[in-house]
Amino acid sequence: MKTEQILNKIERRFRKYYIPGLMGYVIFGMVIVFIMDAIICPMTGRQQLYPFIQFSRSAIMHGQVWRLVSFVFEPITYSPFFFIFTMYFYWMIGDVLENNWGSFRFNLYFFTSLLGAIIAGFITGTVDNYYMMLTMFLAFAVIAPDMPILLFFFIPVKIKYIAYVDAAVLLISFILAGFSGKIAILLSVINFLLFFGEAFMVRAKMRINHWKFKMKNRR
Template sequence: MDLKYKIKRFFRNIAIENLMTYIAASMAIIFVGDLFTNGMLSQFLAFDRAAILDGQVWRLITFLMLPQTGSPIWIVFSVYFYYFIGKATENEWGSHNMTMYFLVGAVLLIITGFATGYTDVSYLYFSLFLVFAHLDPHHRFMMFMIIPIEARWMAVIDAVFMLLEFVQAFAIYPISPAVGIAYQLPVLAAFLVYGIFFGKDHFGGLVNRFRHRDFYREMKQNKIKMSKNERDNDEK
C-alpha cells in the first residue's frame, strides 16, 4: 500500500467541506483588517516560531489564511482565484482528498517552519493549482482577459516559477546557507505534497509511454501493422 493510501486510511474521517471558501474569505477579512491596523493583524497571525513556543499556538493555523498580496486590486482576483480553484478541485476530487492534501501540506510547512524559523504558505497554494490542472488539464483561462490558455500550460508555468524560486535561493548560500535553505524548504514541501498524492499517476503515465514506444518500435521492426482504432484502444 503506497503512502497516499496509508495517509487516507488513517485520516479517512477527516473532511472539511468548502475548505478553500473559508480560507479565501479569511484572506479577504484579514486584508481588510490590515488596512485598519497598518498590517499589524497579519503580524499577529503569521508563523513565528518563537511566539508559538511562547504559547501563541493559533499561529499554527492562522498563517495558512494570510492574504497573498498587499494590493487592494489584486486581492479581489487572488481571493476569487483561490475560491474558484478550491471549489472546482473539491467538486472533482472530493472534500476528503482536498482536506487531506491541504492538511499534509500544512504539516510539512509547519515542520519546515520549526526547523528553520521561516515558512511560506504561498507555495502550497501554487501546488494546489497543479492539482487543479492535473484533474482538469484542458480547462481554459483567459490570461490578461484576452489570451486563452489551458490549465495544463499554466501549471507548467507555475511549476517553472517554483523551480526558479528554488534555484535563485542558492545565490543566498555564500551569505547565509541557513537562510537559503529556509527559502527552499517551503518549495520542496509544496512539490513533496503534490508528489505524495499524484507522483504515482505521473510515474505510471511515464512508464506507459515508454512501454508503448518500445512496443510500436518492435512492431515496426517486425513490419506488423496496426489500425488506428487498435492503437487508440491500446493507449487507453
C-alpha cells in the same frame, strides 16, 4: 495503484472528520486580514495584523500557538484588483477539487500541505502560504487541465500551460534555493507529490516504453 489504495483506506477510516467548504473558510480569513490591513488599520492608525499571524518559530515557542494556522490567512497580494481576482480563482479551485474528490480527500490534501509547511517552518524558522496555494493550483491543473482561463484578463489559455510554467519555475527555484528554501519548497508541496507522484511516474514509464517500442520498430 498503491497511493490510491492508501488514500482509500484513510478515507474509509476517517471519512467523518472533515470541514465542508474548507477553501471558503481560508478565503474568508484572507479577506478579513486584507480588509483590516489595507483599509481599517491605515484609517485608524493601528498596527497591521500580518505581523501577528505570520509563522514564527520563536514566537510559537513562546506561546503564540495560533501562528501554526494563522499564517494560512496571509493575503496572497495587497493589490485590491488582483486580490479580488485571486480570491475568486482560489475559491473556484477549491470548489472544483472538493466536488471532484469529495470533502474528506480535499481536506486531507490541504492539511497534508499545511503539516508540511509547519514542519518546514520549524526547521527554517519561518514559512508562508505561497507554496501551499501553489499546490492547490497544480492539483487543479491535473484535474481540469483543459479548462481555459483569461491570462491578463483577455488572453484565453488552458490551465495546463500555466501549470507547466509554474512547475518549471518551482523546479528552478528549488535548484537555486539554499537549504532553507529547498526545505520550504519540498515540504510545502509534498501533498502534491504524495497524491500525484505515483501516477506521474507510471505515465512517464509508459511514455518511455512507448518511445522505446517505436524506436525498436523503426530499425
